[in-house]
Amino acid sequence: MLRVDQVNDGARPIVGYEALYGLLSWDRSVSRALVHRSSVHEVLLTDARTLGDGRVAVGVQFPRWHAVSAGGAQEVVADTLAIEAVRQIGLMLSHTEMGVPLDAVFLAHELGFRRSSTPVSVADAVIDAVAVATVERQGRGRQAAFVLRVELVVGDEVVGTGLGRMTCVSPVVYRRLRGTPRMASSALAPVSRPSAVLPPMVARQLERQVVVTVAPRDARSTGDDDRRSAAFASPHAVETFLLVDPSNPFYFDHPYDHAPGTLLLEAMQQTAVLATGRPTAGARAEFARYVELGDDVVLSAPRVVGERADRSPVTITQGGAVVANGVVYLD
Numbered sequence: 001m002l003r004v005d006q007v008n009d010g011a012r013p014i015v016g017y018e019a020l021y022g023l024l025s026w027d028r029s030v031s032r033a034l035v036h037r038s039s040v041h042e043v044l045l046t047d048a049r050t051l052g053d054g055r056v057a058v059g060v061q062f063p064r065w066h067a068v069s070a071g072g073a074q075e076v077v078a079d080t081l082a083i084e085a086v087r088q089i090g091l092m093l094s095h096t097e098m099g100v101p102l103d104a105v106f107l108a109h110e111l112g113f114r115r116s117s118t119p120v121s122v123a124d125a126v127i128d129a130v131a132v133a134t135v136e137r138q139g140r141g142r143q144a145a146f147v148l149r150v151e152l153v154v155g156d157e158v159v160g161t162g163l164g165r166m167t168c169v170s171p172v173v174y175r176r177l178r179g180t181p182r183m184a185s186s187a188l189a190p191v192s193r194p195s196a197v198l199p200p201m202v203a204r205q206l207e208r209q210v211v212v213t214v215a216p217r218d219a220r221s222t223g224d225d226d227r228r229s230a231a232f233a234s235p236h237a238v239e240t241f242l243l244v245d246p247s248n249p250f251y252f253d254h255p256y257d258h259a260p261g262t263l264l265l266e267a268m269q270q271t272a273v274l275a276t277g278r279p280t281a282g283a284r285a286e287f288a289r290y291v292e293l294g295d296d297v298v299l300s301a302p303r304v305v306g307e308r309a310d311r312s313p314v315t316i317t318q319g320g321a322v323v324a325n326g327v328v329y330l331d
Helices: 079-096 171-178 217-222 225-233 261-276
Strands: 045-052 055-062 105-115 127-138 144-154 157-169 237-242 280-287 298-302 311-318 321-330
Touching (some): 045 079, 055 079, 079 105, 079 280, 105 144, 105 171, 237 261, 261 280, 261 311, 261 321, 280 311
Antiparallel strands (some): 045 055, 105 157, 127 144, 311 321
């Protein structure tokens, strides 16, 4: 199976990156319907042009400030925001290049982004980027699967690579596959934010950017310090719990009946920071099943990795079953 770190092995560089800027416009965003967003503010894509050989150039604009960005004077493009750009590219191209209906529901099997450069600064200006994407369709009709590969370019440099594997199904098929959700995001209670994980501990600036905690849901309300400290007690691994904030405008731009993949990928990165003490450069996850809202979601990452290790494995479980596996890339 293709991995993010195999998207571009350097054997086939794309020439003329800067020339791509003359083909695209960053004056306005694409229709929010194409990327399945409710808020225009959350649309990162601006334009697209077919290049031939199955490649499409896509205009991407990263704002100077965003809810998931690091914050502070040294503002950079958050890797989770790049993951979201990859997701939006896959959705848009499925509609514009493959003719998938706008009411289709997308099932994400794999999603990720790996940054290959230093973090891109947006301290002084927005970043107009180009994504060079290929989409390989597998299947026909309303129920079709595809593999997306993306090279993200800023100026004349590839700053990272992304990958997505998705299946498109009709709303009727989705309801049959999904069954009865445990809970909808609109029914979630306001989040309780324990102080056990502070923003600097997960390389974030703002409390609202923290999406993991070290206490299960019942311990958060009772103040069970023993259960809080247990996450850090093991010398071998760090265990965290997903912190779901339904009021977050990025992860819950519209109602969900499951935990969004971008939220899980951000939680993986924060868990890896706690486990390794090292900054991250993106993440990739394979999703085995829906992650239900309202029940504890546990993330586990090994505490000890070699000094030369470039990634940390992270496992996500719910109700004792593995719901996702992946890796966090270390900087």
